[in-house]
Amino acid sequence: MTTPGAPASGGAPTVGGSPTIHAPTPATSRSRLGGIWEQLSRNPTLGLLALLLVMWVLAAVFVPNFGTPENIRNVLRQASDLSVAAIGILFVLLVGGIDLSVGAAYGLVSVVLVTVMIETGSFPLSLAVALATGVVFGLVNGVLVQWVRIPAFITTLGSFYIAYAIAQMISAGSMLSMPADDLFVGLQTGDLFGIPYLVVLAGLVAGLAWIVLNHSSFGRSVVAVGYNRVTAGLSGIRVPTIVVSCFAIGSGMAALAAVMLTSRVQIGVPTLGGFNTTFETITAAVVGGTSLFGGRGTVVGVIIGAIIIRTIGNSIVLLNITPLLYQAVMGLLIVTSLVIDATRSRYLGERT
Amino acid sequence: MTPVAGEDAATILLDAQHIQKYAYDDEGRPIRGTDVLLLADACLELRAGEVHALVGENGAGKTTLIKVLGGALPYEGGSLHVMGHLRGETTISRVRNEGIAVIWQEFSLAPHLTVVENMYLGRELRRGRRLDKREMRLQAAEAIATLGVSIDPDSPVERLSTSQQQLVEIARALNERSRILILDEPTASLSRFETERLFELLRRLRADGLGIIFVTHRLDEVFTISDRVSVLKDGRSTGTLRTSETNKDEIVERMVGRHLDSVYQRRRTTPGEIALETRDLLPMGAPAPVSITVRRGEIVGIAGLVGAGRTELARVIVGADRAGSGSVLLNGQDVTSWPMRRRLDAGFAFVPENRKDQGVILPLPIMRNLAITEWPRLGPGPLVLPQRERRLATSLVDELSIVARSVRQPVFTLSGGNQQRVAIGKWLARDRLVYVLDEPTRGVDVSARYALYELMEAIADRGGAVLMISSDLPEIISMSDRIYVMRVGAISSEVAREDATEQSLLTSMLPDRGVGDANAPVRADGSAGADGSAEADA
Numbered sequence: 016m017t018t019p020g021a022p023a024s025g026g027a028p029t030v031g032g033s034p035t036i037h038a039p040t041p042a043t044s045r046s047r048l049g050g051i052w053e054q055l056s057r058n059p060t061l062g063l064l065a066l067l068l069v070m071w072v073l074a075a076v077f078v079p080n081f082g083t084p085e086n087i088r089n090v091l092r093q094a095s096d097l098s099v100a101a102i103g104i105l106f107v108l109l110v111g112g113i114d115l116s117v118g119a120a121y122g123l124v125s126v127v128l129v130t131v132m133i134e135t136g137s138f139p140l141s142l143a144v145a146l147a148t149g150v151v152f153g154l155v156n157g158v159l160v161q162w163v164r165i166p167a168f169i170t171t172l173g174s175f176y177i178a179y180a181i182a183q184m185i186s187a188g189s190m191l192s193m194p195a196d197d198l199f200v201g202l203q204t205g206d207l208f209g210i211p212y213l214v215v216l217a218g219l220v221a222g223l224a225w226i227v228l229n230h231s232s233f234g235r236s237v238v239a240v241g242y243n244r245v246t247a248g249l250s251g252i253r254v255p256t257i258v259v260s261c262f263a264i265g266s267g268m269a270a271l272a273a274v275m276l277t278s279r280v281q282i283g284v285p286t287l288g289g290f291n292t293t294f295e296t297i298t299a300a301v302v303g304g305t306s307l308f309g310g311r312g313t314v315v316g317v318i319i320g321a322i323i324i325r326t327i328g329n330s331i332v333l334l335n336i337t338p339l340l341y342q343a344v345m346g347l348l349i350v351t352s353l354v355i356d357a358t359r360s361r362y363l364g365e366r367t
Numbered sequence: 368m369t370p371v372a373g374e375d376a377a378t379i380l381l382d383a384q385h386i387q388k389y390a391y392d393d394e395g396r397p398i399r400g401t402d403v404l405l406l407a408d409a410c411l412e413l414r415a416g417e418v419h420a421l422v423g424e425n426g427a428g429k430t431t432l433i434k435v436l437g438g439a440l441p442y443e444g445g446s447l448h449v450m451g452h453l454r455g456e457t458t459i460s461r462v463r464n465e466g467i468a469v470i471w472q473e474f475s476l477a478p479h480l481t482v483v484e485n486m487y488l489g490r491e492l493r494r495g496r497r498l499d500k501r502e503m504r505l506q507a508a509e510a511i512a513t514l515g516v517s518i519d520p521d522s523p524v525e526r527l528s529t530s531q532q533q534l535v536e537i538a539r540a541l542n543e544r545s546r547i548l549i550l551d552e553p554t555a556s557l558s559r560f561e562t563e564r565l566f567e568l569l570r571r572l573r574a575d576g577l578g579i580i581f582v583t584h585r586l587d588e589v590f591t592i593s594d595r596v597s598v599l600k601d602g603r604s605t606g607t608l609r610t611s612e613t614n615k616d617e618i619v620e621r622m623v624g625r626h627l628d629s630v631y632q633r634r635r636t637t638p639g640e641i642a643l644e645t646r647d648l649l650p651m652g653a654p655a656p657v658s659i660t661v662r663r664g665e666i667v668g669i670a671g672l673v674g675a676g677r678t679e680l681a682r683v684i685v686g687a688d689r690a691g692s693g694s695v696l697l698n699g700q701d702v703t704s705w706p707m708r709r710r711l712d713a714g715f716a717f718v719p720e721n722r723k724d725q726g727v728i729l730p731l732p733i734m735r736n737l738a739i740t741e742w743p744r745l746g747p748g749p750l751v752l753p754q755r756e757r758r759l760a761t762s763l764v765d766e767l768s769i770v771a772r773s774v775r776q777p778v779f780t781l782s783g784g785n786q787q788r789v790a791i792g793k794w795l796a797r798d799r800l801v802y803v804l805d806e807p808t809r810g811v812d813v814s815a816r817y818a819l820y821e822l823m824e825a826i827a828d829r830g831g832a833v834l835m836i837s838s839d840l841p842e843i844i845s846m847s848d849r850i851y852v853m854r855v856g857a858i859s860s861e862v863a864r865e866d867a868t869e870q871s872l873l874t875s876m877l878p879d880r881g882v883g884d885a886n887a888p889v890r891a892d893g894s895a896g897a898d899g900s901a902e903a904d905a
Contacts, residue, residue, distance in 0.1 A: 243724070246728050
């Protein structure tokens with residue numbers, strides 16, 4: 016594949032090539048009114064990155080054992096599957112949709128993965144079937160939303176329960192143990208120069224998503240449809256295809272994330288994800304600066320959002336505080352992000 | 368510049384001298400040291416007891432100037448004295464204290480709150496710790512009464528008409544003891560009667576010693592209401608004239624900087640073979656089938672009233688809607704069953720009437736908007752090479768003379784005329800066979816109109832077939848080689864250019880009396896002129 020102009024995306028998903036949307040502008044001087052605030056509202060990814068760094072410094076100082084290399088690796092490993100799922104939902108949000116079924120897709124895919132593995136013993140085959148399950152699931156969501164014109168919110172709420180029920184039926188309500196497999200175990204334990212495979216995989220996925228969104232006809236179309244599907248359609252973009260593809264990508268990525276998570280826990284169970292996962296995934300995207308109204312959002316932002324969430328979760332565990340606090344913090348985080356998003360839209364004059 | 372000493376310094380309410388305002392780059396920083404300025408040298412002096420009209424084409428900087436005067440934007444050069452005091456950078460709330468009230472085209476009222484609540488929003492009267500509702504209501508009613516109108520102070524604002532809402536804004540301004548009233552195209556959405564009433568009110572406020580700045584597109588209003596008129600062109604003041612000592616021609620000349628013929632004259636051409644043909648084409652739900660032809664190199668106009676079915680016809684031709692029956696032929700080939708995407712690829716171009724919602728994608732850069740039709744062809748495989756996209760956009764921006772600092776600028780930062788050029792420009796990357804343009808000059812100012820006319824001619828000269836829907840009769844007569852007139856969904860006549868007069872077109876546009884046409888709209892909107900009118904051709 017020729018990818019001219021695309022920066023090599025590094026291993027760790029933290030900064031992965033750090034793509035700035037704006038090219039350097041020629042000789043401009045600083046505005047008199049609030050330079051920093053303006054910078055941040057134009058390029059919120061910088062602010063997010065700063066926030067993450069501040070959190071890490073604070074956590075390293077105040078949270079026992081947070082700063083150890085092993086714990087950092089752990090945080091990143093935990094962030095890897097969340098990042099992948101959140102990049103998936105980024106596509107759905109960019110095109111102006113929403114997908115609540117992510118968490119149930121996790122459970123379904125993990126059960127399918129382990130079941131096929133038990134039956135055939137072939138990891139590549141199980142992987143293919145698991146990913147295909149996710150993509151087909153997303154296609155169904157997309158078709159219902161686009162052609163049957165059921166609002167995405169309702170469609171995916173319904174498909175959440177359907178996926179959950181199917182997973183229950185396949186697993187007959189019990190936990191399925193993953194048969195030992197070198198490849199699969201390797202995915203969770205192995206590393207490349209100290210970077211866990213899972214993190215490397217998330218980085219590769221992020222790089223690919225970044226190229227697609229920023230340097231492909233499809234990615235541009237996604238953003239165009241998200242901002243204004245009427246104009247996009249009248250300009251010759253196949254709006255239905257784009258919308259359905261985004262739902263398929265969203266669930267496909269959720270499936271990959273589910274495989275990554277399954278490799279960490281080594282079991283297949285319908286409750287692998289659940290509403291918590293749906294919520295975390297959307298939160299990661301929104302904290303990362305993705306608009307819920309379509310059109311705006313970046314891969315890098317979403318990844319930083321995922322790492323922020325995992326940092327908070329990890330710190331709460333290490334501090335031995337009640338896990339209930341985690342939920343509250345998540346809630347606070349998503350509300351704050353939405354307020355910032357709304358303020359920013361106004362500030363940028365994007366309303367009209 | 369210091370304010371003029373001596374002569375009536377006290378009565379000068381506002382004195383803006385050589386105001387400069389920079390354009391902003393994509394990251395919101397002012398761009399200094401270039402020649403792209405929103406305001407390059409704008410001057411305006413407002414005295415107590417005058418109505419001062421501010422005119423200029425779209426994009427001349429009128430709105431920017433009143434935003435600066437009203438304190439919504441800082442300025443970067445020149446000086447601004449308010450009541451003799453120099454004002455630097457400022458904010459809206461401080462401007463309220465300065466006694467300036469700006470009444471924007473889009474009102475700043477909270478729709479669910481009542482008239483009283485709106486008038487005291489943010490500066491509620493209190494008695495002790497509680498709101499003094501009675502006193503507020505009393506004062507509000509009084510302020511409304513002084514306007515000589517009857518508006519229920521307890522009515523939620525959303526129940527009021529546009530004109531009434533405007534009056535509430537004015538009442539609020541008076542109630543705040545504003546001495547300077549700035550009105551941004553206040554008559555754009557008013558009926559004739561309401562306009563008269565507004566003018567009556569402005570005359571009274573003038574007599575009370577207020578200074579009023581009145582932004583308008585309509586020159587006849589300048590002569591009706593104003594004492595002086597200031598003209599802006601490309602961000603520069605081109606003069607302040609006493610209204611009683613000037614005339615329309617002089618103002619127009621200062622607005623456009625050259626003398627424009629009142630009507631554009633299209634060159635004679637010889638049309639080629641038939642590019643577009645419809646045979647008994649029936650849009651869904653339309654009352655009658657339509658058969659028309661457009662040849663290469665030809666500009667064909669479609670005239671008609673709002674609701675005559677012109678937009679519906681255009682949409683069916685390009686495939687945006689399905690046809691009920693009949694067929695569409697492109698270059699002799701039946702494309703009726705083709706989806707829109709395929710028709711566009713085959714050589715159709717469509718510029719819809721509602722520019723902001725359908726023609727452009729406002730938050731996206733000019734570059735993306737122009738290249739949107741070409742993305743699949745801008746790189747190896749599915750990729751889009753940014754430099755090819757930028758090169759394409761840059762050459763189109765040059766070709767269309769779009770006024771912008773950078774192709775990365777979002778389209779919402781452009782003036783209406785420039786936005787329209789973007790909406791058309793995306794179809795110029797490759798030559799198309801048939802251009803369907805729905806109200807291409809609506810809401811576009813005089814000189815941008817001329818540029819669009821030239822563009823249409825250029826398209827026709829290159830062998831394109833242009834089908835142009837327009838409600839502007841002089842325009843359709845001067846631009847079209849042939850004109851179809853639509854009435855209640857059907858073609859009521861076909862007129863050659865030589866035979867077209869406004870009279871003859873209007874006659875075939877208006878529905879026959881009687882014959883069950885009671886519901887057909889009888890409103891000619893040939894007078895459109897005012898920009899951004901939201902009414903759909905539905």
